[in-house]
Amino acid sequence: MLVATLPEFADLWQSTLNWCPSEQERSQFQAFYELILQGNQQQNLTRITEPSDFWEKHLWDSLRGVFPKVTQSRLSAIDIGTGAGFPGIPMAIARPSWNVTLLDSTRKKINFLQDASRSLGLTNVRLLSDRVEQIGQSAGHREAYQLATIRAVAAAPVCAEYALPLLKVGGLAVLYRGQWTEEEAIALDQAVQQLGGAVEECDRFETPLTQGVRHCLYIRKTEPTPREFPRAIGIPTQTPL
């Protein structure tokens, strides 16, 4: 199969994220793109496959959520509902000193990411096939991470219930959203207060090629999350906080 080359857009990386991938990081992005296209023939990983779309809506979007805000050189992160590896894999490539756990309830996607991480030579990635409601109550994961990312998984209050129990006090959850309304902001605030957190910032921006509107919600964990959260499997989506 002849695969297109991803655009470099070095100036755009630099002007929007104040960062530019090294030669090695660029070839890892390209290799990941090729693995996804191959994987798409076995399972439905993503519909975003055109090179500049992939660059903008997967690579750039994944990194835009964490780059301006998260400055620690070392940290332990979890990407909840990672799917085909977004934003987790671009994060692991661009920040080799971060330890990134990729979580998804679909075993087939985690198997794909296991093979992909190996071929990309990523030694800072750990794969986990489980429900987030389950691991949020398990000793090895609860209050274990400094950063939790979650993109395109559920409504915002549900994402907050998934993410906050996994964070250490002082840690940060990043909710990647498209459009964002006042009603959503009110619902999220109410949920976050029950979970031991506070919404620190709502960052609105546009994607650099097609000017799609995005919002990133940054939620700081300010105190331990009450033991009852996350609730049992399925309850957060059936009865959001």
Ligand SMILES: C[S@@+](CC[C@H](N)C(=O)[O-])C[C@H]1O[C@@H](n2cnc3c(N)ncnc32)[C@H](O)[C@@H]1O
């Ligand atoms: C629409 S995909 C988004 C994938 C990726 N984050 C992205 O933005 O491209 C949502 C993913 O979340 C996973 N997921 C949904 N609910 C989950 C749960 N309760 N625990 C773990 N994974 C979950 C699904 O299996 C699916 O792969």
